[in-house]
Amino acid sequence: MQDSQRRAWLKGCLALAALPLGLLARKVEAATWFAQAFEAKQTSQVLAALHATAVPMANDLQIEAPQKAENGAVVQIEINSQQAAGALSHLRLLADANPTPLIATFALGDRVLPKLVTRIKLAQSGEVIVLSQQVNGQFQQQRRQVIVLEDGCGGDDRDEPFASSMKMRARLLVESPLGNNVTELKIIILHPMRTGRGKREDGQLLPAHFMQIMQVVLNGQVIVDAQTGTGISRNPYFTFYLKEVKAGDVIAVNWQDNLGFEGHGQVSVSV
Template identity: 70%
Template structure:
């Protein structure tokens, strides 16, 4: 996927005054054709991912049975080194729009992430990984869903967003040495456009579409998200060769053009 510029002028956001960093920004193009596709095969066609082999190297950690489909924590991981996976896409074949999220990974990002998603009904969760040479691999996991997480009732509240971030170095272990864990929580309603409020009326779609993670002024994660990401989006990423005191910024924008910014430094 070609590198996108989500927030114009923010590639050096760590060095900018806060008031300047928060100026109005221009959004990149959200991949409408893939995210609005109604079937998994249509998503695969949009991504040009056909006849994709299943790879035992890819692991999906998720509950076998999800009591509440509105919040299902999922971990996707590959044993490959940082820089060996260009993109991770997450799909749920039984969702009204199967493509949940797409993550373009920089050379310092391990092919491992954690997020929380919505599942409409029982079906297969699909992790689709793309290598820098364009080749695709996939893994699938069946999940039983007891309660629809995509079209139930939702709270209708005035919009107010905030962000919490933490970046801390991990002890040497299975992921290797000099690994930093980055956790992000963004307060956002993530309305699907298919849920009803307390009066039984459909609530308009309102969801985060674009997110970038910027390390010392360089984009290292370029994400697109759809309505299948849970309320108050949560992400964990793992970064290689990041130093104490390095500055990590996160910038996001939603389908209404609203946007947010946060930053943290790597610390114990």
């Protein structure tokens, strides 16, 4: 993130921090986007940037994804670990065959179950990789092969005026396969997520325009601190699962992209 963009982010955060909690709760400072890892061209370079070497396979970590993806621009991925909330500090998602393999990284608070759903871009057939990191710093991984029938990392970019909005829903599930009183949080953000590899009709490259930082804030406390790259699909979609959340609690979501645009939204947890 450029210094000018970061100053704008912090200025907005400070202004909103003065609002009552019920209006918008948010963190004052955002983490710097991890350019070294997100701009790396090979999975081995991403792992080196994360200091993740000789990573063992995790039997309790699962990736649900289609065996064949008709359109690589929108591939739904579900990550699920049997670990308890608070046992994992991070989940990271990579696509080995993408031009830049690191898709997203999620720092999870102790109320967040290590399960999430998102939609990603896949350039070609290859392995989708999930890295889990325990609170003691140890890494584990899981991999799944996905066959891609149409490249999703170049041709779907569109040259159009930028406008964004956000839809959120937070619902308390009294009973669910994940346990009792789990809150399901769904987020969709309208954003072009341009990779910088798409072209205009005249053949000129469209500049990259993608979300870099997203934070989920529960009653004033950051519970998900996410960073994303160009591998997240257009109009980013996320589902998280939260523990120890009550009906009426306020959840805010704040994001910023590589051009300095930002968005904010909030929702109250319903039954």
